[in-house]
Amino acid sequence: MKTRLMSVVVVVTLILFTAVAGFASGGHGHKAPKKVGILLVAFGSSEASAQVSFDKLDAKVKQKYPEIPVRWAFTSHIIREKLAGQGKHFDSPEVALARMLDEKFTHVAVQSLHTIGGAEYHDLRKTVGGFKAMGGFQKIILGYPLMSTQEDMEKIVDALIDIIPEKRKKDEAVVLMGHGTHHPSNAFYAALMFQLQLKDPNIIVGTVEGYPGIDLVQDLILAKKIKRVWLMPFMSVAGDHAKNDMAGDEADSWKSILTQAGIQCIPVLKGTAEYDSFADIWVSHIEGPLSHF
Structure with missing residues (x-):
């Protein structure tokens, strides 16, 4: 495994330095013509249904910036390998940026499609910082993830309340499943x-890999004596976590755990990026980097 990882590092390093060298020599001492590009970076998903979310974001970005080429990258090497096995090839952010150098882009807005500025986002920051240090691009700037500022938070609160199914009654809970991270x-x-909860005390947020976890979520529901909950993913795509960890039939899924506790569960399998209100927040964050070009 270590040997394979080192091979990947060497290949990527060669790609980067080849691209930078080609870029630098192509100008013959003159500044290259300005060429702006957008790189959309998501964690990725191997679920075919998740492509709906990515397609919506792609269409919105191209509609708002029709003159700017758009590229994609997935940060998860596991997802990229799964997709490669299906004959679908996606670049890592490093390879995607190296390709953009080779295509003579001079200004690149790298837009994170992550939900929070967690570990994946900060790894992306390091990648962008590395390319900035190399000097291949005249400017390369990273845009904020979905939930970054208090203004974002307020928009997200309103958007979440707005997408709650109309059939849900006020004495029923809405449980939002986030991914969670070890990151602060x-x-x-x-x-x-x-x-x-300042607007609706029966909305509960939990995470798969962080805090609050499902045990606390269950305790909060039982404390309120709620017998029916709507399970909704607070993730850009309704992928593996939503289908299996949240709504699956295995004993350790949130649906199974809560059902075992006497709580009726109604899963809603739709990622946040499928809703205009969330997609618009991500797209609006691209304005930050582009405004500096």
Whole structure:
């Protein structure tokens, strides 16, 4: 495994330096003509249904910036390998940026499609910082993820309340499943739940891999004596986590755990990026980097 990882590092390094060398020599001492590009970077998903979310974001970005070429990259090497096995090839952010150098882009807005500024986002920051240090691009700037500022939080609270199914009654809970992370930015989930509950006390936010976890989510539901909940993913795509960890039939899924506790569950399998209100927030964040070009 280590040998394979080193091989990947060497290949990527060669690609980067070849691209930078080609870029630098192509100008013959003159500044290259300005060429702006957008790189959309998501964690990725191997679920075919998740492509709906990515297609919506892609269409919105191209509609708002029709003159700017758009490229894609997935940060998860596991997802990229799964997709490659299906005959679908996606670049890592490093390879995608190296290709953009080779295509003579001079200004690149790298837009994160992550939900919070967690570990994946900060790894992306390091990648962007590395390309900035190399000097191949005249400018390369990273845009904020979905939930970055208090203004974002307020928009997200309103958007979440707006997408709750109309059939849901006020004495029923809405449980939002976030991904969660070991990164300090995991605190955004608890902050989001606090602000949601100021408007609707029966909305509960939990995470698969962080805090709050399913045990606390269950305790909160039982404490309120709620017998029916709507399970909704607070993730850009309704992929593996939503289908299996949230709504699956396995004993450790949220649906199974809550059902075992006597709580009726109604899953809603739709990622946040499928809704205009969320997609618009991500797209609006591209304005930040582009405004500096």
